[in-house]
Structures are given as C-alpha cells and as structure tokens.
Amino acid sequence: MTSESSLFSNRWLPLLLVAPLMLLTVLFFYVPIFQALYWSFFLERPFGGGSMIVGWDNFARVLSDPEFWKAGRRTIVFMVCGSTLAVLIPLILALAADRKILMSLPARNVLVWPKGVAGASIGVVFAFIFNPFVGLLAPLNSAFPGIWAPGIDGTDAFITLIAAHVWGGIPFNFVILLAGLQSIPRSLHQAAAMDGAGPWRRIFDVQLPLIAPQLFLTLVLEFTESVTSAFSLIDTMTDGGPGGSTTLLVYKIYTDGFSGYDLSGASTQTTILMVFVVLLTAAQFLFVGRRVSYDR
Numbered sequence: 001m002t003s004e005s006s007l008f009s010n011r012w013l014p015l016l017l018v019a020p021l022m023l024l025t026v027l028f029f030y031v032p033i034f035q036a037l038y039w040s041f042f043l044e045r046p047f048g049g050g051s052m053i054v055g056w057d058n059f060a061r062v063l064s065d066p067e068f069w070k071a072g073r074r075t076i077v078f079m080v081c082g083s084t085l086a087v088l089i090p091l092i093l094a095l096a097a098d099r100k101i102l103m104s105l106p107a108r109n110v111l112v113w114p115k116g117v118a119g120a121s122i123g124v125v126f127a128f129i130f131n132p133f134v135g136l137l138a139p140l141n142s143a144f145p146g147i148w149a150p151g152i153d154g155t156d157a158f159i160t161l162i163a164a165h166v167w168g169g170i171p172f173n174f175v176i177l178l179a180g181l182q183s184i185p186r187s188l189h190q191a192a193a194m195d196g197a198g199p200w201r202r203i204f205d206v207q208l209p210l211i212a213p214q215l216f217l218t219l220v221l222e223f224t225e226s227v228t229s230a231f232s233l234i235d236t237m238t239d240g241g242p243g244g245s246t247t248l249l250v251y252k253i254y255t256d257g258f259s260g261y262d263l264s265g266a267s268t269q270t271t272i273l274m275v276f277v278v279l280l281t282a283a284q285f286l287f288v289g290r291r292v293s294y295d296r
Contacts (some may be wrong), residue, residue: 033274039267046261058268068269070244071252074158078248082162083222086169087215093170094177095203104144108178116169119229123236150238154245157238161246162173164233165226173218180205180214212292220284224277249273 040058042051062068093111097104114122128134132141137148140257150156184207192202204217208215231250234240240247240255247255249269 036267036274039264040271042264044263044267046191046263054264058264059272062265062272067244067252068249071247071249074245074247075227075249077224078158078162078165079226082165082169082230083163083219083226085166086222086226087173089166089219090170090173090218091177091215094181095172095207097174097178098181098207099199103165108169111174112171114168117168119168120167120236122164123233126160126167126233127237130160130163150242152242154242157242157246161230161233161237165230165238168229168233169222169225173222176214176218177211180211184210215293216284216288219288220281223284224281227273227277 033042039051041053041055043054043058044051050273080166093107097108100256116123129136130148132148132150150160188210189202192206197205228250230248231254234248234251235254236247238246240251250273251274253266253269256262256269
C-alpha cells in the first residue's frame with residue numbers, strides 16, 4: 001500500500017495545492033457572510049461615511065414589512081414546485097434511459113448539454129420561447145387572445161420562471177439519478193421479474209428504495225439551490241414583475257440593496273434567508289436523511 005508520505009514528500013505541498021481554492025472560498029463566501037451579519041446590526045449609510053449600531057431594529061423593520069413576507073411566500077412556492085419538478089422529471093428520464101428505450105443512448109448526451117448554459121442565458125432563451133407573440137405559444141395566443149400573457153399576468157410569468165429553473169436543473173440531477181440506477185445489480189431485477197413483479201412494481205419496490213441516497217442528495221441540493229439560482233432568471237426574464245409577482249426574496253434583497261441603497265435592510269434579509277436555508281437543510285437531514293439507507 002502506498003503511504004501518504006510517499007505521495008507527498010513535502011508536508012506543505014497539499015496545503016499549497018488547496019490554498020487557491022481556500023482563498024477564493026474565504027473571500028467570496030465567508031467574508032460576505034460575516035459582512036452581512038455585521039451590517040444587519042448596523043444602520044449603514046448608502047455611500048459610506050460611517051454607520052450606527054441599531055441592534056435588532058433592522059430585523060424588526062424587515063419582519064414588519066408586508067413585502068418581505070410576500071416575497072418569502074413566493075420563494076417557498078417556487079422552491080417547492082421548482083425543486084419537486086427538477087427532481088421528478090430527471091427521475092423519469094433516468095428511468096427511461098436505464099431501460100434503454102429507443103434513442104436513449106444519444107438522449108443521455110443531449111440531456112447533459114444544458115449544464116453548460118449560464119443561468120442568465122437560460123433566462124434570455126426562455127423569455128423568447130414563452131413570448132406570447134413570437135414564441136412557441138404564439139399560435140395558442142392567436143387562437144385564444146390573452147390566454148397566455150406573462151408580461152401582464154403574474155401567474156403566467158411565475159410559470160415561465162419555474163419552467164426555466166426546471167430545465168436548467170435537469171442535467172445534474174439526471175446524471176446523479178442515472179448513475180444510481182445503473183449501480184443496481186441486474187440480478188435484483190431478474191429476481192424480481194422471476195417473482196412475477198412487473199416493470200412498475202420493480203420501479204417502486206426495487207429501484208426507488210435503492211436510489212434513495214441519490215434522491216435525497218438531489219432534493220437537498222435542489223431545495224437549497226432554488227433559493228439563490230432564481231436571481232439570474234428573474235433578472236433576465238421578468239425583472240420581478242409584473243406587479244412584483246416574480247420578486248422572490250433573493251431578488252428583493254438585490255433591489256433593496258443596489259436600487260434602494262438600503263444596505264442594512266438587504267443585509268438583514270440576507271441573514272434571515274441564510275438562517276432559513278440552514279434550518280431547511282438541517283430539517284431535511286433530521287427528518288428525511290435518517291430514513292435513507294446507504295447499505296445495499
């Protein structure tokens with residue numbers, strides 16, 4: 001067996017190799033987090049020049065704002081609907097690819113392509129696709145005028161936002177779930193088939209229980225990712241409209257901080273959102289993770 005000392009003759013070499021990544025993580029992750037925590041207890045002037053400690057007053061002001069709660073409710077709806085579909089659709093595609101149906105081999109490669117597309121680009125493309133005049137639904141809108149109007153109807157705009165988010169989340173979840181399905185021994189499928197289990201019975205009694213770790217991973221990542229990844233989609237597709245119907249909490253933080261110059265309020269909302277994500281992730285591990293078995 002090769003020892004660690006033979007791999008790295010210099011004990012400082014491993015630290016030097018990971019130092020750039022550690023530096024980037026500290027600068028662009030931990031420093032902003034602590035800065036937001038600091039500003040949430042101070043009243044910051046928009047253009048610098050000093051600050052004044054106000055304690056919990058920022059939290060009281062934010063929590064008494066009706067727009068904050070509206071954005072929070074939209075965020076939860078988006079998180080639940082978008083994350084559920086972003087896992088369910090790749091699961092169906094992975095099950096189809098695992099069964100090697102017609103055209104499943106080239107489809108595996110095609111389904112991975114969207115992972116290389118930036119979120120802002122996805123927003124631009126879907127804004128064009130769902131355009132009521134030149135998009136895919138233009139014929140439907142011509143036959144039934146006003147049935148699809150994301151520019152003035154908040155529900156239609158919210159649907160386009162969820163569709164773009166789900167499409168962008170398919171590649172990663174598809175790869176993870178397909179890898180889990182393909183790691184299941186074929187002997188289990190054969191034994192279940194010999195016992196008289198049909199395709200649907202094998203899916204629910206054999207495949208889904210055995211890929212529970214992969215399902216749990218994708219659900220945790222999707223629920224946490226959906227809270228923040230929607231910003232680029234909102235910024236390029238709806239700008240939070242119409243009438244604020246697509247203003248999620250992450251976009252409200254941006255508009256309050258960079259358009260309204262309310263640095264303390266934006267930092268306070270960031271802190272609340274961060275605590276919410278941490279509690280959500282902890283709850284998933286506490287109530288769902290315990291039921292996941294990693295032994296096959």
